[in-house]
Every structure is written in structure tokens, then in C-alpha cells.
Amino acid sequence: MKIYPNPLITQRADPFILRHSDGNYYFIASVPEYDRLELRRATSLTGLAQATPHVVWRKPASGPMSALIWAPELHVIDGVWYIYFAAAHSPEIKDGLFQHRMFALACSDADPLTGEWQEKGRIHSHLDSFSLDATYFNHRGRHYYLWAQKDPAIRGNSNLYLAEMANPWTLQGEPVMLSKPELPWETRGFWVNEGPAVIRRGQRIFISYSASATDENYCLGLLWADIDADLTDPAQWHKSPQPVFRTSYDNRQYGPGHNSFTQDEDGNDVLVYHARNYTEIDGDPLYDPNRHTRIKTLSWDEQGMPLFGEPPADNQ
Known part of the structure; x- marks a missing residue:
């Protein structure tokens, strides 16, 4: 199993790495100041550590996107670059x-680092409430949006929701809830399901997600469904009764979470x-x-289930 520099990139939380068809890796994450969106590009995973960050957008001084820019992701949909992110009108808690x-932001230029990004506005869901951590995936030719949101009628900070998309900044149909915080390891400090990420292998599609407070209790859970299932039917999704990736006290790695998936240069799956x-x-x-970006190889067992292992110790 390949040993990567750990940490790979310091002071970058909620990391997302896109392996693009142009042969490059693109990196985006939350910055500690929560005030901007920046992209890095490299021809290798480890090259992202030294790649120059390019600021592609800064928050305005006021308005609905003027505070706490969180958890951006970069996607390519029908040849156009999109960044999904969460923002607030104020840093206050209510x-x-x-x-x-x-x-959402969109860029039609070939180079997302130097191209022009346009604000597509807010992505509205079924509730006007705390919402964040959106991701996108295409499955069987359908476009899906997957995110975390608060339902005032359900205990906790956020649940996981899925909906099809009419276009890359508009949902269609009624969103469905796939998971809510209910197990002991999902409800430590805060009742949280957030940060979903999608990976497919064999006859299953998987959603990893983060649970509990963002201290050492933070951990990853896992949902899965049959590859041919109706993904908008919550009954088709199974939930792991235990976390699949959690704090390693022996390795001094605390609160691993808010992951994404990519592949190395040889096509092996990598956990970010x-x-x-x-x-x-x-x-x-x-x-x-000091939530640092880290990566490790993701393995699979003989039954086709992912093996996350444990977060390896710092090696640099």
C-alpha cells in the first residue's frame, strides 16, 4: 500500500480532489479564514502540496454569501466547471x-484557475434552513445533488438529503432523506450527518458521511445501495451500524472526516x-x-465493501 506524505496539505479542511480527464488533479477545500475559494492543480496527487493556490472567488462584504465560506467542491457537468459551497449572511448563530x-458558481472556460466564474445563486431545497456540504454525481445518466440540511422537526443539526437536478443549480422533484443522526457515534457532542461523498464499485453505490461534533468525536459512517436500485427510495439504502473511519489514539489522528474520493495515477481508489x-x-x-488534508489508499474486501482502515500517523 502506498505511503503518502501526511499531512499532504496543512490547514485545509473539508478537502476535495478531482481527477480530471485533462490528466490533472484539482484541489479545493475550506481555508481557515472562510473568506475565499481557491483552486490548486497538479499532475500528481502529491504535487498538490506544492501547487500554487489560485483564488477564483472572494466573499462580498455583505449579502447572503458574505460570511463563513465552507466546504467547496469542484465538479464538471456537461463540460462546464461548477463549484458548490455553503455560505452565510452573518457569522452569528441563531x-x-x-x-x-x-x-453555486460556474465557469465555461477551459482553465478553471484563470477562467471567469459566474455566480449562479442559491440552490433552493425543500426547506429554508441550515444547509451545506453539497456534492454532485451522475448515475445512469441522471444528475443527483446530495447534501446536509436541518429539518426543524427532527432532532439534530443536519440530515442527508438526495434529489435529482433540473440543471446544475436547480433541483427537481421532492428531496428524500437518506439518513439522520440516530446512533451513539453519530450523536456525540452534536447530532450530525454531513459531508456526504459518493463512490461506486461492482454492484454497489456507496455514500460516506461525517458524524458527531468536529472534535475527536468526528468520524465517518457509510450508506450503500444496489447499483441498479432507485436511489431516491430511502428503503434501498443500508446503513453501517458502526463508524467506518474514526479517531486513532495510537496514531494521534483525531476527528478524521469530511472526506471525498479520488484515484491515484494507476487508478486505485484514494480516500481524501x-x-x-x-x-x-x-x-x-x-x-x-489545524484540520489538515490527508490522503490514504482505500482498499476493498472480497465482498466488495470498502476498507477504510485507520488514519495513519503523521510522517512529516
Whole structure:
């Protein structure tokens, strides 16, 4: 199994790496200041560590996208680049939650680092409530949007929802809830299901997600469905009764989570995630800047289920 530099990129949380058909890797993540979106590009996974960050968008001074820019992802849909992210109109907390909503940017130019990005506005769901951590995937020719959102009628900060898309910034149909925080390891500190990511292998499609508070309790859960199932039927999804990736006290890796998936240069699956190497956090964990981007090989068992293993120790 390949050993990667750990951490790969310091002070970048909620990491997302896109392996593009142009032969490059593109990296985007939350920056500690929560004030901008920046992209990196490299011809190799490890090359992202030294790649120059290019700022492609900065938050305005006021308005619905003027605070706490969180968890961006970069996707290519029908030849156009899109960035999905969450933002708030204020850093204040109301009713125990931040005030995030989901937004999209689009770039039709060939180079997303130098091209012009256009604001496509807010992506509206079925509720006007705290919402974030959106991802996109195409399955069987259909476009899907997957995200985390608060339902005032359900205990906790956020549940996971899925909907088809009419276009890359508009949902169609009624969203369905795939998972809510209910198990002991999903409800430590906060009741949370967030940060979903999609990977397919064999006859199954998988959704990993993050659960509990963003300290050492943060961990990954897993949902899966048959590859031919109706993905918008919650009954088709199975949920792991235990976390699949969690804190390693032996390796001093705390709160691994908010992952994405990519592939190495040889086509092997790679887990992308963040974690801290200490637990002594001063104040709100969200404002501690040292959630570093890390990567490791993702293995599979003979039954076709992913083996996340444990977060390896720092090696640099």
C-alpha cells in the first residue's frame, strides 16, 4: 500500500480532489479564514502540496454569501466547471446553528484557475434552513445533488438529503432523506450527518458521511445501495451500524472526516479527508485552523465493501 506524505496539505479542511480527464488533479477545500475559494492543480496527487493556490472567488462584504465560506467542491457537468459551497449572511448563530445556505458558481472556460466564474445563486431545497456540504454525481445518466440540511422537526443539526437536478443549480422533484443522526457515534457532542461523498464499485453505490461534533468525536459512517436500485427510495439504502473511519489514539489522528474520493495515477481508489493531530482545542473547533488534508489508499474486501482502515500517523 502506498505511503503518502501526511499531512499532504496543512490547514485545509473539508478537502476535495478531482481527477480530471485533462490528466490533472484539482484541489479545493475550506481555508481557515472562510473568506475565499481557491483552486490548486497538479499532475500528481502529491504535487498538490506544492501547487500554487489560485483564488477564483472572494466573499462580498455583505449579502447572503458574505460570511463563513465552507466546504467547496469542484465538479464538471456537461463540460462546464461548477463549484458548490455553503455560505452565510452573518457569522452569528441563531437557534443553535449557523445560517448557511447552498450556492453555486460556474465557469465555461477551459482553465478553471484563470477562467471567469459566474455566480449562479442559491440552490433552493425543500426547506429554508441550515444547509451545506453539497456534492454532485451522475448515475445512469441522471444528475443527483446530495447534501446536509436541518429539518426543524427532527432532532439534530443536519440530515442527508438526495434529489435529482433540473440543471446544475436547480433541483427537481421532492428531496428524500437518506439518513439522520440516530446512533451513539453519530450523536456525540452534536447530532450530525454531513459531508456526504459518493463512490461506486461492482454492484454497489456507496455514500460516506461525517458524524458527531468536529472534535475527536468526528468520524465517518457509510450508506450503500444496489447499483441498479432507485436511489431516491430511502428503503434501498443500508446503513453501517458502526463508524467506518474514526479517531486513532495510537496514531494521534483525531476527528478524521469530511472526506471525498479520488484515484491515484494507476487508478486505485484514494480516500481524501481531514484530521487534527491533537485534541487540545481552544474554543470552538470550527475556528481551530489545524484540520489538515490527508490522503490514504482505500482498499476493498472480497465482498466488495470498502476498507477504510485507520488514519495513519503523521510522517512529516
